[in-house]
Amino acid sequence: MKKAFSDEDLIKNLSLYYLNRHLKKKPIEKYHRKIDESPLHDREKYKKKAEILLLNSFMHHFPEVKFEDLTCESPDFIAKFNDKKIGIELTEVINHLEMKKVESNLNKIFRQAEILLEQEDTTKFRGVYFLEFHSNIKLDSLENQQEIILNICKSIKKGKPIGNVKGIRKSFHRRNVFITHEYNMNLFDELCSEKIVELIEKKNEKFPYYDTSVDECWLVIVSDMNSIASRYTFIQDKEHLQKVKSPFHKIFHLENLCGNITSIK
Incomplete structure (x- = not known):
């Protein structure tokens, strides 16, 4: 198991x-x-x-x-x-309850994209990728989620944003492919x-x-x-x-x- x-x-x-x-x-x-x-x-x-x-x-x-x-x-x-x-x-x-479910779904998508890239070539793609998405991103169906996964993989392979991906930044990591959210902070984001x-x-x-x-x-x-x-x-x-x-x-x-x-x- x-x-x-x-x-x-x-x-x-x-x-x-x-x-x-x-x-x-x-x-x-x-x-x-x-x-x-x-x-x-x-x-x-x-x-x-x-x-x-x-x-x-x-x-x-x-x-x-x-x-x-x-x-x-x-x-x-x-x-x-x-x-x-x-x-x-x-x-x-x-701080943002409405974002909790969105973030949870995105993390699952990140994990699936990581697995696909590592299965293809871990050595070639390993690194930490910070992704920013367009505001109209839709996570409401499996079809949309699969499209996002493909957009992420293409963006990482080409080194530039594609489809739902608005921005991509890479940092070194010696072991695996790791995908996370871009760290953008609203100056007036109060708790x-x-x-x-x-x-x-x-x-x-x-x-x-x-x-x-x-x-x-x-x-x-x-x-x-x-x-x-x-x-x-x-x-x-x-x-x-x-x-x-x-x-x-x-x-x-x-x-x-x-x-x-x-x-x-």
Whole structure:
């Protein structure tokens, strides 16, 4: 039976994080090995590995934090910090809900295009390709999706945008073909602080059910800046975050590209 997520999928996920030049590779690799050794289902292993990647910037701010339990559920991780047992609950804030499904469909299309190009000639086409699409792109049918896949493959082969592809940029990668979205940011793309407050309130409701053996429980809210559904340029009405009440001992908002962190509590 084919695994839901392969090592190759994980390599591609790691490749995305090469954009963050401060990736703490040694601890990340060590934590990934520990997750691999666990009895978790493959899908859960992949999820945990992706979560640890999101926490890479957090590790720069708290280098003394040592993760001890990577496979627990409530909270997501248990770590040691200053001789204390810390529970770390991780959650992602989605800035553009309407883009989440679009992004999910595009990622599936990227994966299919990657497979086709690697089957043809991995050595010739390997690299990281940043694609921008025309605004009228349609993902509503298999026929349209197949057309987009063909346009992507042709654009990569010819080194110029074709069909649905509006722009293409290539960066070096020594192993595989990796396709992702072009990183274009709207200068006025705000993240409403209310979305962060709503997330905190939802997590507050679950707090009584978290592991009671920890000395402290921290909530880390991440904006995945490599996702078009999560990225933002500034937090609107940031002062509202300082009025938040929560049983969590510490609350942080983290963006995982430049590593900017905001202490909410």
